[in-house]
Amino acid sequence: MSERGKLIVICGPSGAGKSTVISRVMQTDPSIVFSVSATTRAPREGERDGVNYFFVSHPKFQSMIHNGELLEHAEYVGNCYGTPKAPVLDSIEKGKSVVFDIEVQGAAQIKARCPEAILIFIVPSDFSQIEKRLRGRGTDSEEKIQGRLEQARRECARAKNYDYVVLNDDPDRAAEEIRSIILAEKCKMANRKHYLNTEVSVS
């Protein structure tokens, strides 16, 4: 199969169950790979370089930005995170689709640099499930929960320019929706016009 892979950017509010859905997608389709980010933060126990993250120094990260080696980058709590371009483009050329689990700002950066990227927004079928999940964790104060809910509302409001909405009322069903989106995108006329060329093969 010589078809190019797709860039799949997956966003969604905290509490939408995004990471579970993404891991189900990976488990069931070997032609879909996960984008490994570069970060300046120290590895946590069990984290492996090149698997969980590419662990790099601050000067190295700055030079990656400077040399245009990152598709997107952002800073959180004093650490830098970014998506190295080369492994992504390499995977796509080999026909692998690459999934990004990133924040909405990073998603906007990727869409700006790679207009062909497909933006998927994951939501629970009922928004009240987000509140339920956040409360279910039992770790956050009421103030923190209200803050996260407010952020989730803002993210949903800004997601109207995304290409697809995936419902996570069930992680397996949501994973099937994502796999279907990737396959359907490959079937689009723009990607397969050459199959309508009847001149070459008819003797």
Add this chain to the structure above:
Amino acid sequence: MSERGKLIVICGPSGAGKSTVISRVMQTDPSIVFSVSATTRAPREGERDGVNYFFVSHPKFQSMIHNGELLEHAEYVGNCYGTPKAPVLDSIEKGKSVVFDIEVQGAAQIKARCPEAILIFIVPSDFSQIEKRLRGRGTDSEEKIQGRLEQARRECARAKNYDYVVLNDDPDRAAEEIRSIILAEKCKMANRKHYLNTEVSVS
């Protein structure tokens, strides 16, 4: 699931293996139904009214055209064929997607009346397979084969405005592509914007 079904128009040149692929789609997904055409031709042995076709008289067919009850219609060898609108719209409202196996002219009529219809063109991954299949049947003269190939070339050339191209190098893989297209179309932002509305459900 309150989501509306989709109108899926499937075309493709003779010899592309279309009917096999469509029957695989039906077998594996009960939410996808086949559109039953009306015809003025007499039932063949084993054909049942309302299952294979709606068998109607010529005057009845003319009145269906006159009353706007058909989504598309055409005449072949003195018999009229057409797609009754009511059962299609009824299925869609119930969340069933309706698949049409029709000629390119009928497809154009449906797209004109229902712009939301999704047009899929089925081709073998290599056009020379069409020739192989036509010859493999062993029933047609060389002249007839050349005529069919010429028609297949014309149909392919006109298919560039279709939405998707499905490759039938393997009927099961092709059926999976069609199911994925239907599911992905349901996930499009235009159909799911209401899920981003966070006002209703947060207390």
